Amino acid sequence: MGKSKVLVVGGTGYIGRRIVKASLAEGHETYVLQRPEIGVDIEKLETLLSFKRQGASLNEGSFNDHKSLVEAVKQVDVVICTISGVHFRSHNLLLQLKLVDAIKEAGNVKRFLPSEFGMDPTLMGHALELGRVPFDEKMAVRKAIEEANIPFTYVVANCFAGYFAGNVSQFERFTPPKGKVFLYGDGKVKGLDLAWQEVVGHFYHIFYEGCLTNFEIREGGEEASHLYPQVEYTRMEDYLKVYV
Ligand SMILES: NC(=O)c1ccc[n+]([C@@H]2O[C@H](COP(=O)([O-])OP(=O)(O)OC[C@H]3O[C@@H](n4cnc5c(N)ncnc54)[C@H](OP(=O)(O)O)[C@@H]3O)[C@@H](O)[C@H]2O)c1
Incomplete structure (x- = not known):
């Protein structure tokens, strides 16, 4: 495989850290944006x-x-x-419009992968408030990229196991629940704060509608296991063993 010069923007984040690591491991010349705004954030x-x-x-x-x-x-x-792009962490997707402007002006970038890595926003036009905001913003960024004629790849990763598997999709934890498990949708929850309302909206689309499974990959799309057949996928049974 050819090697590229890769710039990761947002490199100290949850996904960014993994992408920097993967880019280095693949032998690409890897650059990471260092923002002066990180100030005294020693971890970053x-x-x-x-x-x-x-x-x-x-x-x-x-x-x-x-x-x-x-x-x-x-x-x-x-x-x-x-x-x-996730409300309960922080949320800055529209800043990417500035990055699109910079890429357009620079004129040399052969491929741009915007911050996607979730559900396909083209399938989420009907999504519930407040959870729909990241989808709408990802669509706005796609529009700007395509209008600027920048070659792109959109990575649709659906849901990460780290967020949904270990906790068997329970709120407020990422590890397996001990003692009790909430069954959603029993009609007894009267109200939720705004952050959880967003998450519940996602759960509705994922578990009730089945939005991560009930769709066909359309023209121009490719399934990751076809693109990368060499990758060994971890089965849930094995993944969960780490918590035992
Ligand atoms: N599929 C899923 O289950 C799933 C789960 C989570 C996220 N996602 C998607 O993955 C993408 C990345 O999410 P994430 O959770 O990895 O993000 P994150 O860790 O919360 O943040 C990523 C980076 O965003 C940058 N950032 C934050 N605030 C900024 C600001 N005001 N100005 C400029 N940069 C700022 C920081 O970059 P620096 O390193 O420069 O400080 C930060 O490290 C999003 O599009 C999200 O929707 C998908």
């Missing part, structure tokens, strides 16, 4: 320095400084953005 700084020790280059750049973004993307062939 240490994560960035650990990337550097593993062979990545750190590129200073800020979403508040268009020129710095243009300079950062000018040095690479591929830009992967993993900026946050």
Whole structure:
């Protein structure tokens, strides 16, 4: 496989850290955006320095400084953005419109992967409030990318096991519940705070509607196991053993 120069934007995040690691492991020349706004966040700084020790280059750049973004993307062939898009963590998907502008101006980027990595937003036009906001914003970013004629790949990862498997989809924890399990949809819950309302909306689409399984991959799409047959997938039974 050919090697690329890859810039990861949002590299210290949940997905970003894994993408930086994978890019280095695949032998790509890997760059990570270092935002001055991280200020005194020592965890982020240490994560960035650990990337550097593993062979990545750190590129200073800020979403508040268009020129710095243009300079950062000018040095690479591929830009992967993993900026946050989940309300209960933080949520900044529309900042990517600035990245699209920078990529358009730089003119050299061969492929852009925006921050997607979830349910396919094209299938979620009917999604419930408040959970629909990330889908709407991901669609706005797709529109900007396509209008700017930037070559793209959209990675639809549906749901990550780390969020849904270990906790058997129980709220407020990521480890298996001890003692009791809530069965959703028994009609007894009177109200939820806004953050959980968003999550419940997602659960409704996932578990009741089956939005992650009841669809066909359409033209232009490709199933990951066809693209990467060499990847060994972990079965749920094995995945859950880590919690025992
Ligand atoms: N399929 C799923 O189950 C699933 C689960 C979670 C997320 N996702 C999707 O994956 C993508 C990434 O989510 P994540 O959970 O990995 O995100 P995250 O860890 O919450 O944040 C990722 C990065 O976003 C950047 N960021 C946050 N606030 C910013 C701001 N104000 N200005 C500029 N950059 C900012 C930071 O980059 P720095 O490193 O530069 O500080 C941060 O490390 C989203 O599109 C989300 O919808 C999918």
